[in-house]
Amino acid sequence: MKVLFTHSYFYRFDEKQWRLRRPYPPYGTMLAAAMVRQAGFEVAIYDSGLQEGPAGIKEKIEVFKPDVLVLFDDNFNYLSKMCLTVMRKAAFELIQYGKEAGCRILVNSSDATDHPEMFLEAGADVVMPGESEMTLLELLTKDIAEAAFTEGIALVKNGSLLKTKRRTGFKELDSLPVPAWDLVNLEPYKKIWQDAHGYFSLNIATTRGCPFKCNWCAKPIYGNRYQSRSPETVMEEMKLLMTGYGATHFWICDDIFGLKPGWVKSFSGLLQQSGLHPKLKIQCRADLLLKEETIDDLVAAGLDEVWMGAESGSQKILDAMDKGTTVKQIYLATNLLKSKGVKVCFFLQYGYIGETKADIDLTLKMVKELMPHDIGISVSYPLPNTGFYEKVKAQFKDKQNWTDSDDLAMMYQGTFIADFYRQLHRHTHFVFRQRFSAINLKRILRAQSLSISTMKSAIKLPYFFVAEMVSRRKLNALEKR
Numbered sequence: 001m002k003v004l005f006t007h008s009y010f011y012r013f014d015e016k017q018w019r020l021r022r023p024y025p026p027y028g029t030m031l032a033a034a035m036v037r038q039a040g041f042e043v044a045i046y047d048s049g050l051q052e053g054p055a056g057i058k059e060k061i062e063v064f065k066p067d068v069l070v071l072f073d074d075n076f077n078y079l080s081k082m083c084l085t086v087m088r089k090a091a092f093e094l095i096q097y098g099k100e101a102g103c104r105i106l107v108n109s110s111d112a113t114d115h116p117e118m119f120l121e122a123g124a125d126v127v128m129p130g131e132s133e134m135t136l137l138e139l140l141t142k143d144i145a146e147a148a149f150t151e152g153i154a155l156v157k158n159g160s161l162l163k164t165k166r167r168t169g170f171k172e173l174d175s176l177p178v179p180a181w182d183l184v185n186l187e188p189y190k191k192i193w194q195d196a197h198g199y200f201s202l203n204i205a206t207t208r209g210c211p212f213k214c215n216w217c218a219k220p221i222y223g224n225r226y227q228s229r230s231p232e233t234v235m236e237e238m239k240l241l242m243t244g245y246g247a248t249h250f251w252i253c254d255d256i257f258g259l260k261p262g263w264v265k266s267f268s269g270l271l272q273q274s275g276l277h278p279k280l281k282i283q284c285r286a287d288l289l290l291k292e293e294t295i296d297d298l299v300a301a302g303l304d305e306v307w308m309g310a311e312s313g314s315q316k317i318l319d320a321m322d323k324g325t326t327v328k329q330i331y332l333a334t335n336l337l338k339s340k341g342v343k344v345c346f347f348l349q350y351g352y353i354g355e356t357k358a359d360i361d362l363t364l365k366m367v368k369e370l371m372p373h374d375i376g377i378s379v380s381y382p383l384p385n386t387g388f389y390e391k392v393k394a395q396f397k398d399k400q401n402w403t404d405s406d407d408l409a410m411m412y413q414g415t416f417i418a419d420f421y422r423q424l425h426r427h428t429h430f431v432f433r434q435r436f437s438a439i440n441l442k443r444i445l446r447a448q449s450l451s452i453s454t455m456k457s458a459i460k461l462p463y464f465f466v467a468e469m470v471s472r473r474k475l476n477a478l479e480k481r
């Protein structure tokens with residue numbers, strides 16, 4: 001039996017991400033493909049990532065002639081968890097092409113987990129909600145009639161939606177094969193990275209899930225569990241990607257990295273012994289970073305950049321989100337990481353229930369005082385099966401999902417109008433850039449740095465000064481509307 005895998009994240013359809021020039025191959029799709037191949041099926045991947053659009057799959061279908069088309073999103077990439085409507089539309093088109101070619105269509109994604117009925121209506125034979133590699137393997141050996149008795153599926157039976165019991169996820173991640181890196185053409189990814197950034201970064205997952213309970217965070221695939229691979233298998237995979245494909249940098253795409261006690265220390269030791277010297281980018285929480293010698297071990301392993309879910313500079317808002325971290329921890333972890341030469345970046349979130357102008361000012365103050373290396377700003381986005389969603393769903397209008405990752409539409413009535421938050425997003429960037437330019441000007445005046453990038457940044461100070469002033473005025477006007 002021939003199985004063609006694909007996924008619905010097209011970088012070109014998400015203008016902001018495409019502009020950033022940081023594309024990653026579909027790790028979760030390649031992993032599912034490797035498992036199916038290991039089970040004896042003939043497998044190929046149509047990697048949507050860098051394609052112009054879904055129609056390109058028609059040629060692949062014509063050449064490969066699959067019996068089954070599996071739309072399996074990369075659930076390790078947070079972009080797929082955003083359930084963007086532009087990607088949903090692309091998914092429906094991919095399904096349509098598979099249908100026209102007579103394929104059986106199986107679907108797994110965050111969006112399909114939340115809305116199986118939509119994907120079934122679009123032509124999917126079976127949706128596999130949640131963690132579904134085992135479900136997929138089982139379905140490939142069953143016909144449609146038997147499929148209804150499989151755990152972890154949603155399908156239409158006798159005109160109604162039938163959902164079976166959710167399947168328990170993997171416990172032994174080390175038993176999984178290495179993702180099918182050989183089935184995706186990595187050269188175009190490498191070229192984009194080299195041209196834009198001067199190095200090649202690849203993605204790798206070391207865990208599944210997150211046990212924390214931030215009440216806005218949707219975890220439709222792996223839920224609140226936390227499973228971890230052994231440091232040895234992760235190191236082996238990195239070795240393969242460095243020697244085989246020329247990667248020198250890794251984005252460890254785990255929700256949170258290094259939660260298991262002792263894991264980072266063992267991993268760091270192995271990496272040092274191996275003689276490999278990759279640079280690492282991770283996502284983590286302030287409280288975890290402050291545990292034991294985590295930061296020292298991470299630095300020894302090659303930590304280059306941390307994206308911290310800081311969210312807010314107001315303790316009141318962190319508590320309302322059930323974040324479980326403190327503003328003090330954010331300050332401590334940031335200063336410690338910066339003192340060790342690590343780039344610290346913040347995920348920030350505006351518009352949470354009850355957030356006032358005073359809370360927003362605390363977030364701006366935190367940004368100015370800590371000066372992270374970069375910031376990613378979002379507004380609170382209610383996704384199904386979260387406490388936050390339940391609190392605000394009565395206020396939903398027609399639009400319930402963002403179009404792309406730069407949409408930032410408010411889906412519910414925040415303290416201020418939607419335009420205020422759009423302006424606040426711009427304003428925060430101006431505040432941040434102005435401060436950054438001022439710091440660089442000081443470094444030049446003190447002869448601490450005369451590099452071209454420092455000078456370029458310092459020269460922009462007058463522009464950011466004016467831009468920040470104008471944007472503050474606009475913000476004040478919008479605050480009163």
Ligand code: SF4
Nearest residue numbers: 210212213214217255
């Ligand atoms: S720590 Fe991160 S991944 Fe875990 S629940 Fe909070 S926001 Fe979600």
